[in-house]
Amino acid sequence: RKGTAVITGASSGLGLATAKALADTGKWHVIMACRNFLKAEKAAKSVGMSKEDYTVMHLDLASLESVKQFVDSFRRTERPLDVLVCNAAVYQPTAKEPSFTAEGFEISVGTNHLGHFLLSRLLLDDLKKSDYPSKRMIIVGSITGNTNTLAGNVPPKANLGDLRGLASGLNGQNSSMIDGGEYDGAKAYKDSKVCNMLTMQELHRRYHEETGVTFASLYPGCIATTGLFREHVPLFRLLFPPFQKYITKGYVSEEEAGKRLAQVVSDPSLGKSGVYWSWNNNSSSFENQLSKEASDAEKAKKLWEVSEKLVGLA
Ligand code: NDP
Numbered sequence: 001r002k003g004t005a006v007i008t009g010a011s012s013g014l015g016l017a018t019a020k021a022l023a024d025t026g027k028w029h030v031i032m033a034c035r036n037f038l039k040a041e042k043a044a045k046s047v048g049m050s051k052e053d054y055t056v057m058h059l060d061l062a063s064l065e066s067v068k069q070f071v072d073s074f075r076r077t078e079r080p081l082d083v084l085v086c087n088a089a090v091y092q093p094t095a096k097e098p099s100f101t102a103e104g105f106e107i108s109v110g111t112n113h114l115g116h117f118l119l120s121r122l123l124l125d126d127l128k129k130s131d132y133p134s135k136r137m138i139i140v141g142s143i144t145g146n147t148n149t150l151a152g153n154v155p156p157k158a159n160l161g162d163l164r165g166l167a168s169g170l171n172g173q174n175s176s177m178i179d180g181g182e183y184d185g186a187k188a189y190k191d192s193k194v195c196n197m198l199t200m201q202e203l204h205r206r207y208h209e210e211t212g213v214t215f216a217s218l219y220p221g222c223i224a225t226t227g228l229f230r231e232h233v234p235l236f237r238l239l240f241p242p243f244q245k246y247i248t249k250g251y252v253s254e255e256e257a258g259k260r261l262a263q264v265v266s267d268p269s270l271g272k273s274g275v276y277w278s279w280n281n282n283s284s285s286f287e288n289q290l291s292k293e294a295s296d297a298e299k300a301k302k303l304w305e306v307s308e309k310l311v312g313l314a
Contacts, residue, residue, distance in 0.1 A: 003132055006031040006263055009088025011040040013226030017258025023053035033059035037111045061088055061115030063102035064311055071122045082132035083265050084123050086116040086139040091228050092185040099175040106176035107263035112192035117199060118311040128211050134271050138264050139200045141217040141276060142193040157188035167306050197290060198300040218277040220260045221252030
């Protein structure tokens with residue numbers, strides 16, 4: 001049978017390119033879990049995906065209620081769940097003031113981390129039930145987790161501190177930053193990606209042996225053309241792609257990045273659990289090292305426990 005992969009945020013950029021790459025193999029049915037139904041349908045058509053290879057389903061990660069509703073609707077389709085890809089993200093580098101999710105969490109961490117945290121915890125049961133030979137849960141990370149690179153060291157750097165802001169609700173009353181500091185949109189995004197990578201490793205430690213599910217994260221390369229940078233200043237959007245192409249040489253096209261993520265979904269040679277994948281300039285994959293904070297097991301455990309409380313699992 002065909003595998004079923006759920007991809008969040010498949011209406012543009014990396015998620016769409018991955019959906020397309022998987023659909024093209026003829027071996028996958030992709031559930032495009034998106035907040036904008038019409039945009040997702042149009043996007044699927046625009047890249048030439050055929051009707052039988054995908055289903056668009058509504059998911060707004062900035063609402064925990066919507067996450068629960070998505071899980072219910074997915075279960076009603078009676079499709080097995082073989083792979084979950086947590087890909088969607090928001091990035092608000094120029095915002096002066098924080099915005100908040102439906103439950104009142106700062107929006108970058110609320111969407112990128114807390115929404116996906118609840119989704120992955122609920123869907124773990126569905127993954128367990130699948131009889132697919134290689135079941136995987138993939139959480140898209142970022143370079144901010146590896147400080148052995150130039151881009152991983154650009155300020156403001158990610159720093160979760162002792163999680164005091166998160167523990168106090170991340171609702172702007174005490175703070176809207178995980179470390180309890182002043183609001184900084186670029187840092188909030190980077191913090192959320194560190195959470196993604198910590199969560200992947202904690203899932204691996206808690207569930208890999210028991211379930212056989214492969215948990216993985218990746219840095220697909222700098223896809224300087226995606227909508228992620230839509231809220232950046234115009235000069236940045238003009239100069240960022242050539243800068244990445246010619247100076248850092250980290251640039252990767254959406255199509256190539258989609259193929260990389262599709263490899264993590266289905267390539268038998270990328271089936272190892274607990275790994276943060278990256279690619280060399282010649283596009284060969286390797287197991288990358290994470291920064292000290294992004295591989296801190298104590299912090300991962302604390303993040304897990306605080307997040308469980310915030311999303312209502314504890
Ligand atoms: P895009 O902005 O193109 O895609 C982000 C996707 O997330 C969109 O489909 C967007 O939906 C969706 N999304 C945003 N908020 C929500 C929400 N509340 N509920 C559901 N979906 C939502 O960016 P990219 O493709 O670049 O980003 C994809 C992933 O890749 C992210 O995890 C990002 O951190 C990661 N990444 C990107 C890099 C890059 O260089 N671009 C580098 C490293 C990692 P909509 O279409 O409705 O806006």
